[in-house]
Amino acid sequence: MKKSTLALASAAIFGATPALGQASVDEKLQILQQEIDELKAQSRKSAGPAQQPSPYSLDYGSMLDRSSGLANGGTNIIGYGEMSYSKFRESGNATADLARFVFGFNHRFDERLTFHSEIEIEHAVVSKDDQGEAEVEQAWVNYKMSDAVNFKGGLFLIPLGILNETHEPPTYYGVQRNQVETRIIPTTWRELGVGVHGIVSEGLRYDMGVTTSFDSGKLDDPTTGMRSAHQEGQLANASNLAVYGALNYRRPGLLVGGGVFTGDTGQNGASNPALQGVAARFTIWDVHAEYRVAGLDLQALYTAGTLGDADKVTAALFAADPATAFAAPQSMKGWYAQAAYHVYKQGKLDVAPFIRYERIDIKQAEDPANGLLQDPNNNERIKTLGVNFWVHPQVVLKADIQRYATDKTQDAFRLGAGFMF
Amino acid sequence: MIRAARRALALSTLALAACGIAYAQVYQEPDAFIAEVLGSKPPPKVLWLTKDIQGQAAAILGHPPAQLRQRYWSEGGKSVWILEETGKEELITAGFVVVDGHIDHVRVLVYRESRGQEVRQTSFLKQFKDAKLAQSNRLDRDIDGIVGATLSVGAMERMARLALYFDRLSHDKARE
Numbered sequence: 001m002k003k004s005t006l007a008l009a010s011a012a013i014f015g016a017t018p019a020l021g022q023a024s025v026d027e028k029l030q031i032l033q034q035e036i037d038e039l040k041a042q043s044r045k046s047a048g049p050a051q052q053p054s055p056y057s058l059d060y061g062s063m064l065d066r067s068s069g070l071a072n073g074g075t076n077i078i079g080y081g082e083m084s085y086s087k088f089r090e091s092g093n094a095t096a097d098l099a100r101f102v103f104g105f106n107h108r109f110d111e112r113l114t115f116h117s118e119i120e121i122e123h124a125v126v127s128k129d130d131q132g133e134a135e136v137e138q139a140w141v142n143y144k145m146s147d148a149v150n151f152k153g154g155l156f157l158i159p160l161g162i163l164n165e166t167h168e169p170p171t172y173y174g175v176q177r178n179q180v181e182t183r184i185i186p187t188t189w190r191e192l193g194v195g196v197h198g199i200v201s202e203g204l205r206y207d208m209g210v211t212t213s214f215d216s217g218k219l220d221d222p223t224t225g226m227r228s229a230h231q232e233g234q235l236a237n238a239s240n241l242a243v244y245g246a247l248n249y250r251r252p253g254l255l256v257g258g259g260v261f262t263g264d265t266g267q268n269g270a271s272n273p274a275l276q277g278v279a280a281r282f283t284i285w286d287v288h289a290e291y292r293v294a295g296l297d298l299q300a301l302y303t304a305g306t307l308g309d310a311d312k313v314t315a316a317l318f319a320a321d322p323a324t325a326f327a328a329p330q331s332m333k334g335w336y337a338q339a340a341y342h343v344y345k346q347g348k349l350d351v352a353p354f355i356r357y358e359r360i361d362i363k364q365a366e367d368p369a370n371g372l373l374q375d376p377n378n379n380e381r382i383k384t385l386g387v388n389f390w391v392h393p394q395v396v397l398k399a400d401i402q403r404y405a406t407d408k409t410q411d412a413f414r415l416g417a418g419f420m421f
Numbered sequence: 422m423i424r425a426a427r428r429a430l431a432l433s434t435l436a437l438a439a440c441g442i443a444y445a446q447v448y449q450e451p452d453a454f455i456a457e458v459l460g461s462k463p464p465p466k467v468l469w470l471t472k473d474i475q476g477q478a479a480a481i482l483g484h485p486p487a488q489l490r491q492r493y494w495s496e497g498g499k500s501v502w503i504l505e506e507t508g509k510e511e512l513i514t515a516g517f518v519v520v521d522g523h524i525d526h527v528r529v530l531v532y533r534e535s536r537g538q539e540v541r542q543t544s545f546l547k548q549f550k551d552a553k554l555a556q557s558n559r560l561d562r563d564i565d566g567i568v569g570a571t572l573s574v575g576a577m578e579r580m581a582r583l584a585l586y587f588d589r590l591s592h593d594k595a596r597e
Contacts, residue, residue: 076510106510111446114535116510142535144446150535166569197535202542251544252565290568347557392483393575 078118079103080420082169084176089411098124099176102137112144120188135232137188148198152209155192155233159207159246160259161185162288162301169418170396173297173340173354173388176414179380180334180358184303185286186227192236195244203250213242213263216280216313217272222326222375225362226282226307229265237271240264240279258287265307274316281308284332297340297352304333310365318370327364327372334360340388350390358382381405386414395419447531448541451503454516454530455494458501465492468591481558481582482506491587499525500591502584508573510534515577517584522592524552524581537570540577549577554585 081101087094104118117139123132140154157165163172163181167188172178181187195209214229215237221228231237242263249256262283269276284305291298307313313328340354362378386400398416449457456462468491470478478486494501500519505512514531517524527549529541539545548564555561560582566574 078510108511108533116535144535146446147532147538152535162568166571171571199538202544203539205539248569250539250567250569251542252548252567255568292565345563347559393571 075105075107077103077105078421080168080170080418082175082416082418084414084416086175087413088409089413090409104138114142114144116140116142138190139233146198148200149196150198151194151196153194155190156195158189158191158211158244158259158261159197159248160189160244160261160284161187161286161303162255162290162299163187164189168420169398169416170390170394170420173338173352173398174356174384174386174400175398175416178336178338178356178358178384179360179382180301180303180336183224183227183360183362184305184332184334185284186224186230189230190232191230191242192233192238193241205248205250206246207248207259208243208245210241210243211263212236212238213240213267214265214282215267215271216265216278216282216307216328217267217270217275217316217320219313219317219326219328220324222364223362223377225305225329225332226265226284229282237267239268239270240266242282253292255288255290257289258285260285266309272316272320274319275313278309278312278316280310280313282306295342295345297338297342297354299338300336302333302335304331306331307365311367314365314367314372318367318372322370325370325372327366327374329378330363330365332360332362334358348390348392350393351387352390353387354385356382356384358384377407379406382410394421446533449516449528449530451514451516451530454503454528455501458516458518458526459494459496459499463494463496465494466591467492468587468594474590477558477586478583481586482579493587493591495591500588502587503530504580504583506576506580506583508534508537508540508570508576513540513573513576513580515580517581519584519588522553522585522589524549524585526550527577527581529577534573537567537573539567539570540573545574545577549581552581552585554582554589558582558586560585 079102081098083096083098085094085096100120100122102118102120104116106117107115109115118137119134120137121132121134123130126132126134136155138156140152140156143151145151159165161181163177164185164187167177177187191211193209193211195207197205197207199205212231212233214226215231216229218231219229240263242261244259244261246259247257260283262281264279265282266275266278266280282305284303286301286303288301289299307329310328310330317328318325336356336358338354338356340352342350342352344351358381360378360380364374364378366373382405383403384400386398389397391397396418398418399414401413402411404410452462470486470489470491475486491502498520502517502519503514504517505514511533513529513533516528516530518526527546532538532541545567552560552562560578564574564578
């Protein structure tokens, strides 16, 4: 096949020689180009349908290497990460941390079916004596019928809030992610399940599905709402499932949206027998908006959630281990407002100071008889003043100062760096 | 309640599948785009990417160009460029029409990723209308991004700059 093509090409070139002899260099190149194009067309025609060009191998640029994009059967690597230095005001202590390094593989099986993944290593070292964790953050398959209808299945991110689905460090302000989308919406929050998503009209995106739910029996942190009860696809108890839905409208410079997630969390007492027969329904929702105009970035989010049977969950936690028990979260809400202004933007460089105010309010189902009371740190106001300095659209340096109204031990000055590719 | 939600999900899925069954990844074949904007499809012209041009293209793209030559089509002062650039994970194919050193028209022809299709919106693409090259081969204006489609927006902007740069070279070549 290759030999015959070469022979054809030689013949064509020598056949064109008289014309080439009288032409300028540019004309000669054009003549040769046309010959090559004709030979390619003949070669494709004779090879049959299997060799016809696909939409994934457009020859308009005569690419010599398309490995950066996913052709059918192609795999690529993505990644992001962040590191920070924190100096705490009250204790005077300082820490430096490679908070997370994430890499992922994406694979295209054919023009409709793709695989997406992210694998995260937190705090640099993972061993039984260290605090680091290695976890699969996403591993899901997407089947695209059209822009309007995509089916997905696997471990995927729940579309609640702004950060949960778009959490790469260059895409948000501040060295650390905001606390509302950490303690109320448990970013990075993923569940095992199936869903359908797509764009139904210009800029309006929907996403809905059925997934694993939380497990109230796994609660082990009194200050982060339901965060410590999310199961992350790790031998998740699935007696109770959850449903979610989200709508987001996007146009240049504007995002307005919201989402809801609801499901029972008792899990038939699988991880705490005292929760057998307890529904403990958890429902959380949010609305959010982002607006960019004339160098100004404005962002706001409100979220609220409730846990049914919270008193029974508190009792179950006490029954399991009175020493570590705490009052389960009963209701939670939080909001933040943020403003940033791009004071310098030249080429790849971009400098934007920002200010953010956050409010967190988690109400717990107290059991005074057993000494399980409201944690005062669950009523918090946080002010953050800082700057993002993008040295490249995908690489950012950050600095900020944070002041907590309740838990003063968290007051800190921070420096950070993040990247994504 | 969950049973009702599941039923709603199943019904919605069927309804959406019924109205969106058409496979819409290739929005328009490049050949059709060229014929539409030029009235017919003339023979392609070729811009060879010499070492200098490759260097400038690399500065625009942030990586070396993958091609040694760029085909384009022109008719009556209008040039058409079909370019490809990676968004987050996959190549976006877009068509750019340049008239007198200004972008006259942009269209996303093929979008392969499962998210970020918002770059196809008219409200996004119309920001490129009349854009021209300023200093250092940058656009003469800021393009408002789309939340959640940052890398696709960046890819579209880089392709727009490349189309204008290539168009300028094609005119320089014609004057030689």
